[in-house]
Amino acid sequence: MMLAAAFEWETLFFVMFALVACVFAVAVVFTSNIVRMAFYLTLSLGSTAGLFFLAGAEFVGAMQLMIYVGGTLVLLIFGVMLTAQARFVSMKTAGGEWVLAVILGSGLLLLLVQAAMSVGDWRTAHPYPRLARAAGQFGDAAEGLREIARQANEATADDRGLNAGRVARMSRQQALLAAQVAAARTEFAEVAPSAVAPLERAEQLLGQVGQSLGALGGEAGRADRLRELGIGASDAAAQLAAASSGLSSAAERFAVPVDASKATTQIGLAFAGPRVDKLQQPDPELRRGMSGYLLPFVIVSVHLLVVLVGAAYMARTKRRASASVR
Amino acid sequence: MVPLLAELTVSHYLLVGAVLFVAGAVCMATKRNALGVLMGIELVLNGANINFVAFGSQYLRPESLGLDGQLVALFVIVLAAAEAAVALAIALNFYNNHTTIDVDQADDLKG
Numbered sequence: 195m196m197l198a199a200a201f202e203w204e205t206l207f208f209v210m211f212a213l214v215a216c217v218f219a220v221a222v223v224f225t226s227n228i229v230r231m232a233f234y235l236t237l238s239l240g241s242t243a244g245l246f247f248l249a250g251a252e253f254v255g256a257m258q259l260m261i262y263v264g265g266t267l268v269l270l271i272f273g274v275m276l277t278a279q280a281r282f283v284s285m286k287t288a289g290g291e292w293v294l295a296v297i298l299g300s301g302l303l304l305l306l307v308q309a310a311m312s313v314g315d316w317r318t319a320h321p322y323p324r325l326a327r328a329a330g331q332f333g334d335a336a337e338g339l340r341e342i343a344r345q346a347n348e349a350t351a352d353d354r355g356l357n358a359g360r361v362a363r364m365s366r367q368q369a370l371l372a373a374q375v376a377a378a379r380t381e382f383a384e385v386a387p388s389a390v391a392p393l394e395r396a397e398q399l400l401g402q403v404g405q406s407l408g409a410l411g412g413e414a415g416r417a418d419r420l421r422e423l424g425i426g427a428s429d430a431a432a433q434l435a436a437a438s439s440g441l442s443s444a445a446e447r448f449a450v451p452v453d454a455s456k457a458t459t460q461i462g463l464a465f466a467g468p469r470v471d472k473l474q475q476p477d478p479e480l481r482r483g484m485s486g487y488l489l490p491f492v493i494v495s496v497h498l499l500v501v502l503v504g505a506a507y508m509a510r511t512k513r514r515a516s517a518s519v520r
Numbered sequence: 521m522v523p524l525l526a527e528l529t530v531s532h533y534l535l536v537g538a539v540l541f542v543a544g545a546v547c548m549a550t551k552r553n554a555l556g557v558l559m560g561i562e563l564v565l566n567g568a569n570i571n572f573v574a575f576g577s578q579y580l581r582p583e584s585l586g587l588d589g590q591l592v593a594l595f596v597i598v599l600a601a602a603e604a605a606v607a608l609a610i611a612l613n614f615y616n617n618h619t620t621i622d623v624d625q626a627d628d629l630k631g
Contacts, residue, residue: 205528212536219543219563228553235559238540242566245536248528249577251590254597258569261597266562266604273555273608277621285552285622292550299546303538310534319527320579450578457590464587471587487591494598501602505609 204248211244227284232271239263253458321385325445328378332438335371339431342367342403346424350417365407372400375434382441385448389440396433402426465491530581533574541567554611554623558604565600569593 218238222231239262246255287295311317342364379393406423460471467486475481544563551557574580576589615621 202527205526205532208528208532212532215536216539216543219540222559222563223543223547223550228555231556231559235562238563239566242540242570245533245570246573246593249533249573250579251573251577251593254569254573254590254593257594257597261601262562262566266601269601269604269608270555270558270562273558273611276612277555277615282553282621285556287550287552295546295550298549299542302545303542306538306541307535310531310538313531315581315583316530316534319529320581322582323527448582457587460587461590461594464591469587490595494595498598498602501606505605508606508609508613 208245208248211241211248214238214241215245226286228274228278229283232267232274235270236263236267239267251457253461320448322445322448322450325382325386325441325448328382329438329442329445331374332378332434332441335374336431336434336438338367338371339403339427339434343424343427343431346420346427350420350424361407361410365404368400368404368407372397372404375400375437378437378441382444386441386444389437389444392433392437392440396430396437399426399430399433403430528580530574530577533570533577533580537567537570537574539567540564540570543567552622552624554614554621555608557623558607558611561603561607562600565596565603569596572596 215238218234218241221234222238225231225234240259243255243258243263246252246258345360375393375397379390379397382393383390403423403426406419406426409419410423457471460469463470464487467488469484469486472484475484540563544560544565544567547560547563548557549560551560572585572589572593574589576585576587576593578584578586611621614626618625
């Protein structure tokens with residue numbers, strides 16, 4: 195259970211699919227057997243479809259499996275079978291060419307990795323999970339502070355004080371919470387501005403609570419210190435509750451609506467003309483470019499048709515040509 | 521925390537795309553079998569597709585390309601199918617005329 199909470203499951207699946215895709219792509223390069231290359235390519239492209247599913251592009255993933263793995267690769271494997279005479283199955287590349295290719299390839303890879311890691315916006319994750327988690331965390335923390343305030347008020351009313359162990363436990367709780375609040379204040383300054391003011395106030399109040407707790411440990415002015423602790427803790431609890439609601443409203447703003455997550459209908463409509471995914475586009479210049487994908491769709495379809503007819507024609511004429519030569 | 525097991529970002533996808541692209545480019549450059557060169561082209565197109573899908577995903581970044589990324593990826597898949605059909609026709613034609621599939625033998629145009 196602890197282990198399950200420690201992992202980000204999407205990331206685990208991503209690493210799995212990504213490793214399969216990359217390892218077999220590199221295997222395609224380094225094997226010289228054409229039949230094995232075709233098999234490795236199938237695995238690489240299939241696990242790329244898994245990556246598409248993880249990115250929320252389930253329609254593209256399905257098309258990847260159906261057209262790429264089911265169509266294009268079968269076509270390639272046909273080609274392999276039609277030309278697989280013993281001397282063409284395994285064709286070695288010269289050693290000098292390998293050295294050159296590996297040097298150039300690793301240079302290109304370094305360049306691309308550098309480019310992929312260089313933009314900060316690409317390296318930051320979507321804010322929704324962090325915001326939702328922090329909102330829940332501070333909601334729980336507000337509950338904990340209310341409990342501290344209740345205990346302090348009870349102790350004041352009974353005029354008996356708190357025992358040292360309980361004060362120590364409260365101090366630990368307070369220190370942990372203060373650190374969390376301070377971290378959250380800088381982390382969410384941009385994405386959730388409405389939560390910043392309550393978080394700042396809560397940080398100050400938590401500092402006061404810490405002072406009261408420290409003074410309680412030193413036995414000085416017990417009754418008024420306890421009252422101060424109770425008031426400080428309940429004020430801090432109120433601020434944390436406000437911060438929690440600010441964070442959850444910010445999370446709401448970044449949440450992907452459920453109907454927007456089903457992309458298939460939108461893709462179908464975009465192919466037919468209307469774009470329903472960005473109806474709220476305020477910029478009129480950008481809205482003019484949102485006329486859908488009917489024209490490219492038609493162009494690509496006609497292109498595919500012409501290409502297939504042309505391929506069939508090429509495969510037909512060559513036999514007549516070679517027959518006439520003989 | 522291990523950075524690879526942190527939350528997913530666009531950069532994760534870009535790295536995978538970069539590896540597939542470079543593998544495809546090296547494959548295109550080194551293979552002597554014409555069908556191996558074709559497989560390299562498929563890998564390159566696939567690496568580009570990963571980038572399109574990553575930039576279009578609304579789960580990786582709040583400001584994404586939206587549907588554009590997914591639709592371009594679909595067009596690339598269809599174009600890859602067309603390209604494979606034509607290239608295969610050329611390769612089979614070449615094989616029938618020269619009885620070899622080695623691209624180094626295709627030097628008829630050399631002066």
